[in-house]
Amino acid sequence: MQKTDVTIRAIAPGEELPMELLLLADPSPEMIASYIYQARVYVAEKDERLIGVYALTLTEPGRPEIRNLAVAEDFQGQGLGKLLLRHAIERARENGAERLLIGTGNSSVGQLYLYQKMGFEITAIRKNYFVQHYPAPLTENGIPCRHMLMLEMELGTGAAFRTAGGPDISPIT
Numbered sequence: 001m002q003k004t005d006v007t008i009r010a011i012a013p014g015e016e017l018p019m020e021l022l023l024l025a026d027p028s029p030e031m032i033a034s035y036i037y038q039a040r041v042y043v044a045e046k047d048e049r050l051i052g053v054y055a056l057t058l059t060e061p062g063r064p065e066i067r068n069l070a071v072a073e074d075f076q077g078q079g080l081g082k083l084l085l086r087h088a089i090e091r092a093r094e095n096g097a098e099r100l101l102i103g104t105g106n107s108s109v110g111q112l113y114l115y116q117k118m119g120f121e122i123t124a125i126r127k128n129y130f131v132q133h134y135p136a137p138l139t140e141n142g143i144p145c146r147h148m149l150m151l152e153m154e155l156g157t158g159a160a161f162r163t164a165g166g167p168d169i170s171p172i173t
C-alpha cells in the first residue's frame with residue numbers, strides 16, 4: 001500500500017458511519033452508539049473505499065480519547081494503523097490537547113505493543129470494564145478480555161513522532 005494513495009478525512013455531516021470497520025474494534029453496536037455520536041470520526045479512504053477509521057471523543061477538557069481505531073482486514077499490517085494514530089495525535093495537538101488517551105483490552109497484545117511503541121504509556125486499569133459493559137464474555141489471543149487498560153500520551157513531547165519513524169510517513173490532512 002502506498003501511503004500517498006490514502007486520504008484521511010473527517011466524516012461529513014450526515015454521511016453513513018462505517019459500521020463494518022467500527023465493529024472490528026468494538027463488537028457491541030450498543031457501545032459504539034454510546035460514544036460515536038459525541039465523537040469526531042475520521043476515515044481513511046483509498047480508491048473510494050473506506051479502509052480505516054478512528055473516533056476522537058472529548059469527555060474531559062484537554063484530554064481527548066481515541067475510542068475506536070480499526071483498519072480493514074485486508075489492509076492490516078501495512079502501516080495504516082500507525083498512520084491513523086499519528087493523524088489522531090496531530091488533530092489532538094492542533095486542538096490544544098495536553099494529553100491523548102486510548103484504551104484497549106488486557107488481551108489485546110498487538111494493540112498494546114503498537115500503542116506503547118507509538119509513545120503511549122499505561123496509566124490506569126478500568127477493572128472488569130468489559131465484563132460489566134458487554135453482554136457476552138470476550139476472548140482474544142486465548143486470553144479472557146476483562147479489563148480495559150488505559151494508555152496516555154503527553155502531547156508536546158514529540159515522542160510519537162520520534163518513535164513512530166515520522167520521516168517515512170507523508171503528512172496527510
Ligand SMILES: CC(C)(COP(=O)(O)OP(=O)(O)OC[C@H]1O[C@@H](n2cnc3c(N)ncnc32)[C@H](O)[C@@H]1OP(=O)(O)O)[C@@H](O)C(=O)NCCC(=O)NCCS
Binds near residue numbers: 024070077103110
Ligand atoms: C489494531 C489495528 C488498528 C492496527 O492497524 P494496522 O494497520 O494493522 O497496524 P500497522 O500495520 O500500522 O502496525 C503497526 C505495528 O503494530 C503491530 N501490530 C498491529 N496490530 C497487531 C496485532 N493485532 N498483533 C500483533 N502486532 C500488531 C504491527 O506488527 C506493526 O509492528 P511494527 O511497527 O513493529 O512493524 C488493526 O490491526 C485493527 O484494525 N485491528 C482490529 C480492530 C482493533 O483491534 N482495534 C483496536 C481496538 S483497541
